[in-house]
Amino acid sequence: MNIRQCTICEANDAGYAPRVNPRLCGDCQDWDDLLHVNFCRERSEAHAPLNPVSFCYKHNPDWPPSRKGNYSELKDLEFFSHEHFATRRHCIMCSAVGDALDKASSEGGDGQETKIAVWRPFIFDPGKNQWNVRDEQTAMEKGMVPWFQKCVLAVCVATTPTGEDSWSYQPRIMEFILRYEKWCYDLSHIAPWVRQVMDTNQIKRWLHRCVHEHGEECSTLRIPSSISLPRGFRLIDVHERRVVLPQSQVEYVALSYVWSMASNSPEKQSLQLHSENTEYLEMPHSLTDSILPEVVADAIHLCVEIGQRYLWVDRFCIIQDDLDLKAEQIDAMxxxxxxxxxxxxxxxxxxxxxxxxxxxxxxQQGFQNWSWDLLPTMSNPVGEARIPLIDRALSESAWNDRAWTFQERALSKRKVYFDAGQVYGGCTRERWQEKPEDVDEGEWSKSEAWEIQELNDRLWDFSQDSFAVYSGIISHFSPRKLSFPNDILRAFAGVVNALELQLKRPILLGHPEEFFTKSLSWVPQPGFMATRRVLENVPSWSWASWDSKATWDNDWTIAPGIYLAATISGLKASFVNFHVSDPKEGLRPVKERHQPLEDYLVEQKRAALKVIKEAAAAWWPSSISSDPVAIEVGELDELIKHVWDWAHRKAQDDDGAWPPSTLQIPRSERLHELSEVATAFTALRNLEQTIDTRWWPPTVAKDLETYQQLEKLSAEARALAEERPNSLIFNTTCAHLRVGPFGRMWFKIPPRRNLSGCAIQNKDGIPVGITMAMAPQLTFDMFQKGRECLVALLGICSAKRWMQWDKGERSILPPHHVKEMCLFVMIMEEKDGVCQRLAVGVVYVDEWMNLQPQWRTLVLA
Known part of the structure; x- marks a missing residue:
């Protein structure tokens, strides 16, 4: 271990008399060597085995444990009262802890008793000098003696009402600077570590480096410059302390905050720009600190300190009672x-x-931990106090939890974040973190806290034309909270505008029209609770209609033993032509770029033929040497005809079953030890489903007139859709089926993760499909006893299976990958001719055909 020798243990091992520090009492002598008081005491189990997480800042609730379990309780520590410390004022450690206890008692008020226990120190050492400098000579050469060490001391404060014995135990911290006359030993002084004010010159240096060294990476606009700022755009002039209407384009700073947390004062919180006070707030020096919410007043001070004249704050730059202008400016945020x-x-x-x-x-200086994560000694042999890294600080903050702040984080070029005990920042190229006073700039820039690397706070590359960009954005945005649920899509409008401009594709109620069918496959985050929002003009098919994180799982893993036991992969083909009842344009087609059905069928045909040729050679015509994977598409149907006819004759000669769908091979996740006949029939059954496409009537329409009739929307359904803004209308095959839990309501996918799904059953109670995985409570609420639902076909998925042979002559065959077609369906409830989405799921093609589904025009509202 690259760490210096502890002077106390070294003396003990050599048999020397222990060194006594006269500034410390007998109980505190271990503090005379910093390594001894944390590392050696930890190694000898002199420190109580407490869980350090309870002492950490809330940003890190899942810090890695220092042990597997069996933690001690706080009440098991050794506590001392004021009287104990009063008799030890000569000891610099007891004096420091006693002063802190006196302060805690005064803050707690009269009428209660207080005592304190010291657990252990954690060292703030970003340069890891205690690891790297092993001897005093090196420390002296580097100018490190005397050594000033910043330390976070973990303590527990116990309180009880005077005269009672019901103690309350609270983990707390104390921040000290320890002065050692030698290299980390010979303690001579203890002083409070005061970190009240940040040097704002650091922010100026961050911004200067970003502007002058990062170039276009940090200056490129997400939204094209051709889109201008909204009319009536106002700013605060921080020099003149008033609201102004800039006459030309000016550089400005924006403020992002949680509206309800702007101030604790009701009077300050209520102050906003209105028609009646606009003239007053445009007067010089009208925006005084005494009337402004604290967060706004402080932002003005910061702008002055970093040399920025103009500040945009929503509550003072938007006239709140001018509803038309307010709506325009909110849409342009x-x-x-x-x-x-x-x-x-x-x-x-x-x-x-x-x-x-x-x-x-x-x-504020006090016992409350607003700054530190305390690392257990399994991570650092001396115990480390670390400022939470920026990612954790942001993800666990109240600000990051709000829906309105999402677009502010995603679209801002540069940001400076103010936390309770730390200042952070970031641009496209770098992440920044406040450097504590007296820490060397070069040393700090190399520490883990700084991490000069990309903090892509703008989150996504909007220029990528892919569904992954969209789904990633929604998965981040959808779980955020709103004071008013009706604002869900307005809070997302800024990102929508950026997406539409960059991708040159429309976004319909949060769904990209280009990938519309695929976007409809969203599910509430499996394993977590979700509730439906009842919102005006937000239809059931939109993820915005649910209070939950929306996800698009590429794979649905269904539990073994269930009828549909497979891994269901994402949408492979889409063919439904959706129309939307647009509030502005009326009934219009959704501009979807369909994933071609024919391309997917060709892929399926090649895969089935490959299995027959390589794993069931007797069922492959000996006269054909063509590789089904390489053959031209135009020749594929002719090849299939030869293979099909050959297989049909062989089945008759062998007195076998025909057609292939009559051979009921269990749909298990893996197909082990299949005979050559069973292998051939499995592949032929897949091939049969690509040839017989009656499950989608337009593909088998015999003439143009029939096809056009199938595509025509019914007049009755059109009338219903036109009455319901944002409803979808489309033609598809559908059937009424029972949807309910499996024999046992809950099952786990994968182990240790509680999920639930429902079986989609025919009239005989036989499962023909399965719904998406859901939280058990959601399944219970929606399908507790089973219910009849309308199930409608939207697209095609694949069920992935493995064929494998482990024994006998066929063990020399390589495993084969079989992708069986499944139909992607939506489960809906229907009332008075109008449907609402309940869930999505999959059914097998042959089972769907057996249901004889009906061709209908549906209205989904």
Missing amino acids: GVIYDRAFLTIVALGDGPTTGLVGLSCRPR
Whole structure:
């Protein structure tokens, strides 16, 4: 281990008399050597085995454990009262802890008793000097003696009402600077570590480097410059302290915050720009600190300190009672944040409002941990106090939990984040983190806390024309919270505008029309609760109609023993022609780029032929040497005819079953030890489904007139759709089926993860398909006792299977991958001719054919 020798243990091992530090009492002598008080005591199990997570800042609730279990309880520590420390004022450690206890008692108020226990120290050492500098000579050469070590001391404060014995135990921290006269030993002084104010020159250096070194990477607009800022665009002039209407394009800073956390004062919180106070707030020096919400006042101070004159804040730059102008500006918020030079972010955590850490809003010094993650010794032999990394700080913040702040994070070029105990920042190229005072700039830039690497806070490359971009955005946005659920799509409007402009494709109620059928396959996040929102003009088919994280799983893994035991992969082909009842344009077609059915059928045909040729050679015509994978598409049908006729004759000669669908081979996840006949019939059954496409009537229409009749929407359904804005209308095959839990309601997919799905059953109670995986409670709420639902066909998926032979002569065959066709369906409830989405699922093609589904025009609202 690359660490210096502990002087106390070294003396003990050599048989020397222990060194005594006169500044410390007998109980605190271990503090005379910093390595001994944390590492050696940990190794000798002198520290109580507590869980460090309870002492950490809330940003890291899942910190890796220091042991597998059997943690001690806080109450098992050794506690001391004021009287104990009062008799040891000569000890610099007892004096420091006693002063802190006195402060805790005064903050708690009269009428309660207080005592304290010291657990162990955690060292703030970003340069890992204690690891790297092993001897005092090296430390002296580097100017490290005397050594000032910043330390976070984990303590527990116990309180009880005076005269009672019901103690409450709270994990707390104390921040100290320890002065050692030698290299980490000979403790001479302890002082509070004061971190109240950040040096804002750091922010200026971050921004200067970004502007002058990063070039277009950090200056390119998400939204084209041809899209202008909205009319009535106002700013705060921080020099003149008033709201202004800029007469030309100016550089400005934007503020992003949680509206409800702008101030604790009802009077300040209620102050906004209205028609009656616009004239007053446009007067010089009208925006004084005394009337402004703290977060706004602090943002003005920061702009002055970093040399920015103009600030945009929604509540003071949008006239709140001018509804038309307000709606226009809200819809343009994506443009506003995209154009901003910098966005100041108030993460909303901590004991006070505002931008904590500025000179006008210093951090509070106290026992509460607003800054530190405390690493157990399995990660660092001396125990490490680390500032939470920026990713964790953002992901666990109140600000990041809100839907409205999503577009602000995604579209802003540069951001500076204010947390309760730390300031962070980032651009497209770098992530930034506040450097503590007295830490060397070069040393800090090499530490884990800094990590000069991409923090792609803008989150996605909108220029990519792919479904993955869209689904990633929705999966991040959909679980965020709203004070008013009706705002769900408005809060997403800025990102929608950016997507539509970059991809040159329309977005329909949060769904990209280009990938429309695939986007309809969203599911509430499996394993978690989800509830339906009843919102005006938000239809059931949109993910926005559910309060849940929307996901698009590429694979649905169905539990063994269930009828559909397979891995169901994503949509392979789409063929339904959707129309939408557009509130502005009326009934119009959805501009979907269909995933071609014919391409998928060709792929399936080649795969089935390959299995026959390579794993069931007797069922392959000996006169044909063509490779089914390489043969031209135009020759494929002729090849299939030869193979089919050959197989038909062989089945008759062998007195075998025919057609292939009559051979009921269990649909298990793997097909083990199949005979040559069973192998051939499995592949032929797949081939049969690609040839007989009666499951989708337009593909077998014999003439143009019949085809056009199939595509025609019924007049009755059109009338229903036109009465319901944002409803979908489309033709498809559908059937009424029973949907309900399997024999036992719950099952687990995969092990240890509670999920549930439902069987889709025919009139005889035989499963013909399965729904998406859902949280058990959602299954219980929607399909508890089973219910009859309308099931409608939307597209095609694949069920992936393996053929494998382990024994006998056929063991020399390589495993084969079989992709059996499944139909992607939507499960709906129908009332008065109008449907609502309940879930999505899959059914097998042959089972769907046996149901004799009906061709109908459906309205999905």
